[in-house]
Amino acid sequence: MSKKKLKVCLVDDSPIDREIEREALLGNEDFDIEVTVCRSGAEGLDKISADTFDLIVVDYKMPGMTGLEMVKKLKENNVDIPVIMATGEGDEKIAAEVMKIGAYDYVVKDDVPKGSLSLALKRTVENYGNKKERERLEAQTRAYAEKLQVANKQLMKLNQIKSDFISTVSHELRTPLTTIRETVSQVLDGILGGTTKEQQEFLTMCLEDIDRLKRIIDNLLDISKIEAGKVEIKKAPLDIVALARSVGSTFGPLAQKKSLEIKTNLPAEKIEISADKDKITQVFANLLNNALKFTQKGHVEIAVRDEGETVECSVADTGPGIAPEDLPKLFDKFEQFGRMAGPGEKGTGLGLSIAKGIVQLHKGKIRAESKLDQGTKFIFTLPKS
Secondary structure, three states: OOOEEEEEEEEOOOHHHHHHHHHHHHOOOOEEEEEEEEOOHHHHHHHHHHOOOOEEEEEOOOOOOOHHHHHHHHHHOOOOOOEEEEEOOOOHHHHHHHHHOOOOEEEEHHHHHHOHHHHHHHHHHHHHHHHHHHHHHHHHHHHHHHHHHHHHHHHHHHHHHHHHHHHHHHHHHHHHHHHHHHHHHHHHOOOOOOOOHHHHHHHHHHHHHHHHHHHHHHHHHHHHHHHHOOOOOOOEEEEHHHHHHHHHHHOHHHHHHOOOEEEEEOOOOOOEEEEOHHHHHHHHHHHHHHHHHHOOOOEEEEEEEEOOOEEEEEEEEOOOOOOHHHHHHOOOOOOOOOOOOOOOOOOOOOHHHHHHHHHHHOOOEEEEEEEOOOEEEEEEEEEOO
16 A cells, blocks of 8 residues: 655754654655755745745744744635644743644654654644645535535525516405305306306306316415515414314315315313414314315314423324324425325315414424324414413
């Protein structure tokens, strides 16, 4: 295995010390070293400016320019080459001064024949390599962070444009949609003249699709307002048990239409919280609608439980369940995860996202538990006050 090559600049005014240090460097077993000898600090600076070196070994005391002064000159000129200082004294104060100005290590000249320079050389090369690697990683991290910051700003801008577009378009669609619905409704009711049975069937289909489109527009507006922070929460005392029971009753006809049962697991006494009734109703409605959509047999259960400072509400179904890999993205916008819906209306992928937004606006939390072929349970908790 070939040794790593090092070019070393040796600066020492003493011929004897210089030769001892040179022999120690050339005799190093870990590296293949090429030594350039300089007799003064000024000569050393000239050599370093004219050539490339991996390491500098410099005498602490030299006439004209000391080793400390030479290292300071290197720092002033932004020369990044590791330095080992050689001194004739084993004084710890000198060592501290040497390290303080930027030398990587120091050796006592009397110990050089004993291998101290080889050890210092090995430590310095390792420490300098670690330093350069840290600098490289830090620079790389800064570059990635800057790119990420630019990308995030662009993403935020695009997201704002998207939200503004959705909000504007949804508002613009509402007026003509209301007009279309009213017209179709009047034709269907015979206000504008008689219609055949076949025409009534088609008009009923139109009316259902118009209502579905209205719900989609309402969802788009809701999610846009939540993301823009424009949803106003009007908190008031609310019996969450009575609300859960009421919403469950509202969905009774839809459950019966699919031959499903809506079960309740509610305490007999009321549980009062401070919340926006309409918004929490929407959370229950979105979760129930989602559960009934994906459940083909069995039941859907609504539950409320007092947890002291909070109240835990849940909607569980006996549907096909959700794959583990889909659970993390369950509350993402427009996400259509791997459950197969039955015949009828398909979702927009916004109901769960809206429910999450409303719960978070109430300083609550929402999560889902699911097992394939065993059903899914959505749980949200709300603070009482």
